[in-house]
Amino acid sequence: MQRVEREIERLIKEINYDEVTRLFEMLQGGKRLRAKLILKIAHSSEKAPLLAAIVELIHGASLLHDDVIDEATLRRGVASVNATDGSKTAVMLGDILYSKAFTELVSFERDIAKIVASSVTALSKGEMMDVKMADEFNGDEEKYLDMLYLKTATLIEAAAESAAILAGKDSASHALYGKNLGLSFQIIDDILDITADAATLGKPAMNDFVEGKCTLPYIYLYKVLNDDDKKKLVSLHAKMLDEQDALWIKQKMQEHKTIEKSFELAQKLSNEAMSVMKDDTELVNILQTMIKRSY
Incomplete structure (x- = not known):
C-alpha cells in the first residue's frame, strides 16, 4: 500500500x-478497498x-x-x-x-484498459439512474439492485477482474467475487445508514432516505405495509425527518425485520463470492470483515 x-x-x-x-x-x-483488492490478487505483478x-x-x-x-x-x-x-x-x-x-x-494491455474504462461508463450511468430514481419513491428491488451494481459494484468488479488478468489468474471467478463484494458492501452501507449514529457515519443518520434514495430496507418495508402505512412512508420520502417520523420508520423496520432481510441478501451474495474464492484465504477474509460491519 x-x-x-x-x-x-x-x-x-x-x-x-x-x-x-x-x-x-x-x-x-x-478504506482503499479497491487498491487492496488489486494488491492481494496481483501481488506478484510489478504493475x-x-x-x-x-x-x-x-x-x-x-x-x-x-x-x-x-x-x-x-x-x-x-x-x-x-x-x-x-x-x-x-x-x-x-x-x-x-x-x-x-x-x-x-x-496497460488492451483487455485491462477496456475493463477499467468500461466500468467508469457503467458507474456514471448508475449515478444518473440513482438521480433519476430519487425523483419518486421506488419500491422495485430489481431496479434498485441494477442501479447498485452499476454505481458501486462495477468498479470493484473491474478491479478484481483486471488484477486477475495482470496476475494470470482466472478472471471470470475474480470478476464474480468483485461484483458480489461490491453489492454486499453497499447493502451493508445502506443498513448502517439506518442503524448507525451520525458520529459513526460521518453524516446524518437516515440521510439516504432524506436524499430520495430508497434502499433495500425501505423497499422491503413498503412491500409489507398496509395501504395507510404505505402512503405515510411515501409521504416522508425525500424530506427532512423529524425524530418522531424517523422513529416510526425504524419501529416498522424492526416489526417487519426488513433490516434482517437486507442483511440476508448481503450474506447470500457474500457466501456466493466466498464459494468461488474458497482457496484464497485473504479474499475470503475481506468478505468476512466487510459483512461484520453491520449491526
Whole structure:
C-alpha cells in the first residue's frame, strides 16, 4: 500500500498544479478497498501498485461528482470539496482525476484498459439512474439492485477482474467475487445508514432516505405495509425527518425485520463470492470483515 500511495502522489504531482494537490489531500482517509483488492490478487505483478493507484483516482473522481449531485457537505466526517471550494471546483477536480487515470491506463494491455474504462461508463450511468430514481419513491428491488451494481459494484468488479488478468489468474471467478463484494458492501452501507449514529457515519443518520434514495430496507418495508402505512412512508420520502417520523420508520423496520432481510441478501451474495474464492484465504477474509460491519 505504501507503493500505491507513492504512485498516487506521483500521479497527482505530475498534474503540476498546487491547487489540485491541496484539494486531493481532502479526499484522503478512505478504506482503499479497491487498491487492496488489486494488491492481494496481483501481488506478484510489478504493475499492480500503478493499476491500484489508477483505480483509486477513478474512485476519488466519482466521489467528488457524487457529492456535488447529492449536495453533500461531509465526506468521511470532514467537509467535502464542494462544501469548502464550491461545486464547480469539485466537478473540475473530478474531471482532472478521471482524465489522469485514463492517461495512465493506456500503458496497460488492451483487455485491462477496456475493463477499467468500461466500468467508469457503467458507474456514471448508475449515478444518473440513482438521480433519476430519487425523483419518486421506488419500491422495485430489481431496479434498485441494477442501479447498485452499476454505481458501486462495477468498479470493484473491474478491479478484481483486471488484477486477475495482470496476475494470470482466472478472471471470470475474480470478476464474480468483485461484483458480489461490491453489492454486499453497499447493502451493508445502506443498513448502517439506518442503524448507525451520525458520529459513526460521518453524516446524518437516515440521510439516504432524506436524499430520495430508497434502499433495500425501505423497499422491503413498503412491500409489507398496509395501504395507510404505505402512503405515510411515501409521504416522508425525500424530506427532512423529524425524530418522531424517523422513529416510526425504524419501529416498522424492526416489526417487519426488513433490516434482517437486507442483511440476508448481503450474506447470500457474500457466501456466493466466498464459494468461488474458497482457496484464497485473504479474499475470503475481506468478505468476512466487510459483512461484520453491520449491526
